[in-house]
Amino acid sequence: SQLVGRMNARNILNLFLISFSVFFAGISLSLLSPFYPSEALSKGVSVTQSGLVLGSVFITTIIFTPIFGKYIDILGARKFLIIGCFVVGLGNISFGFLEQVQDTKTFFALSIVIRVITAIGESAVAPAAYPLAGKQVSKENYGKAIATAEACFGVGTMFGPSLGGALYDAGGFPLPFWISGGLAIAVSILSLVFLKDDSNGYDDLDNNKKVSWLQILKAPGVLISVFALAFSGSAWAWYSASLEPWLKEGYGLSSSQTGLVLMTFGLVYTIFTPLCGFLSDRGLDGLVAMTIGNLIISVGFVFLGPIPPFQAIGGKLWLVVVSLGLQGLGSAATYLGALLYMMKSVIDAGLPDNEQTKGMVSSLWVVADCAGGFLGSTLGSIAYDNIGFENGTMAEAGALAVTVVMLCIYLLVNQCCAGGGEPDRRDSASSSDSDSEHERSRLVKEIEKEGRIYGS
Numbered sequence: 001s002q003l004v005g006r007m008n009a010r011n012i013l014n015l016f017l018i019s020f021s022v023f024f025a026g027i028s029l030s031l032l033s034p035f036y037p038s039e040a041l042s043k044g045v046s047v048t049q050s051g052l053v054l055g056s057v058f059i060t061t062i063i064f065t066p067i068f069g070k071y072i073d074i075l076g077a078r079k080f081l082i083i084g085c086f087v088v089g090l091g092n093i094s095f096g097f098l099e100q101v102q103d104t105k106t107f108f109a110l111s112i113v114i115r116v117i118t119a120i121g122e123s124a125v126a127p128a129a130y131p132l133a134g135k136q137v138s139k140e141n142y143g144k145a146i147a148t149a150e151a152c153f154g155v156g157t158m159f160g161p162s163l164g165g166a167l168y169d170a171g172g173f174p175l176p177f178w179i180s181g182g183l184a185i186a187v188s189i190l191s192l193v194f195l196k197d198d199s200n201g202y203d204d205l206d207n208n209k210k211v212s213w214l215q216i217l218k219a220p221g222v223l224i225s226v227f228a229l230a231f232s233g234s235a236w237a238w239y240s241a242s243l244e245p246w247l248k249e250g251y252g253l254s255s256s257q258t259g260l261v262l263m264t265f266g267l268v269y270t271i272f273t274p275l276c277g278f279l280s281d282r283g284l285d286g287l288v289a290m291t292i293g294n295l296i297i298s299v300g301f302v303f304l305g306p307i308p309p310f311q312a313i314g315g316k317l318w319l320v321v322v323s324l325g326l327q328g329l330g331s332a333a334t335y336l337g338a339l340l341y342m343m344k345s346v347i348d349a350g351l352p353d354n355e356q357t358k359g360m361v362s363s364l365w366v367v368a369d370c371a372g373g374f375l376g377s378t379l380g381s382i383a384y385d386n387i388g389f390e391n392g393t394m395a396e397a398g399a400l401a402v403t404v405v406m407l408c409i410y411l412l413v414n415q416c417c418a419g420g421g422e423p424d425r426r427d428s429a430s431s432s433d434s435d436s437e438h439e440r441s442r443l444v445k446e447i448e449k450e451g452r453i454y455g456s
Helices: 009-030 036-042 047-070 078-099 106-133 140-170 174-194 203-208 215-216 224-236 243-251 253-282 286-304 308-313 317-348 354-385 389-420 422-450
Strands: none
Touching: 009 106, 009 140, 009 174, 036 106, 036 215, 047 106, 078 106, 078 174, 106 140, 106 253, 106 354, 140 174, 140 253, 140 317, 174 243, 203 224, 203 389, 215 224, 215 354, 224 317, 224 354, 224 389, 243 317, 253 286, 253 317, 286 308, 286 317, 286 389, 308 389, 317 354, 354 389
């Protein structure tokens, strides 16, 4: 209510449209996972080839998201969001027609091509959505606005499989794609009509400063955030292929019951992401959020199997549900903490606070998550086949524990450096502020001279 209290009707409508665009991008990302492999098998496509179709999303996102983030200022975030959402809708509707294709090679090739085109649309949505969401609110509510958009992406990604499975049961292969695709196109058309990006001439002065990827990566705090986020991203993908067979074997659960168990993660994640946004606006440091988040995910993995040393307390389904809930809670803290800490780090490093910078940071955040997801799903499946579910979760819990130790070391070093070098930092910050002020006034004069600012 405090977030809405300071927003006018236009901002609320904008945030609503942005959140829905991100929501459908999230759904599109995970919609086909429960039913595509079996449909593909009936066409003669192997499980490995289905894995390539599902994995092509991660690869496409890793390639295209940084490109879109870098050049977002050319078209503007609004156009990127609308075009991205439209491509997502079109891609999904096209995918629904694949049921008509009977030839194995054609089905496989078209699956890859359409999936890649859809993923390109998804790659355009995230770098545009987060900067746009942040613009709708005052600075003190920035974290909550980003958290709202981020939670919608999380909701879409987490509930995509359940929604896909339910629609597939109700109307066969095309229905999930046609409904989600049709709704994504509807949102893009509504955004074209109603979404406004009210940047004034003075806001855009910073856009004259170009930012390189090297500057983003060199900003203190960015690489450690990418590192923490990639491991957090690998966690929820670790058991994406192995949890269903493991629950079926150990607890006799059906696919739909497994879907309900998996929903625990999405539910907890969705509830706690806005709470983490609220705490961030109240002063919770992103680095602390990432450290606590990865620690909670690691504890969740310890009790998921549970790991071999704790086998005595195993065999209880409620423990699996609680473990997934813990991972949802930890992911909410790490995901949002990483995004906000990276945003803060690049601004503290003196980079311009503009659409391009925020778009590049958002895209780096998506890439880190996707790289983690790709590695997690690959290594998690290999671990399940070779060392079993419990040993696999122990390996992942250990990897996450290592990230917690490294984050703690980074946090301590950061505190020591901050304690020792505060005056210098303040001096350099004030000198860079005065430099940017000079630059800003020079640009204002230049723009006013050329008559680009009207009514001033």
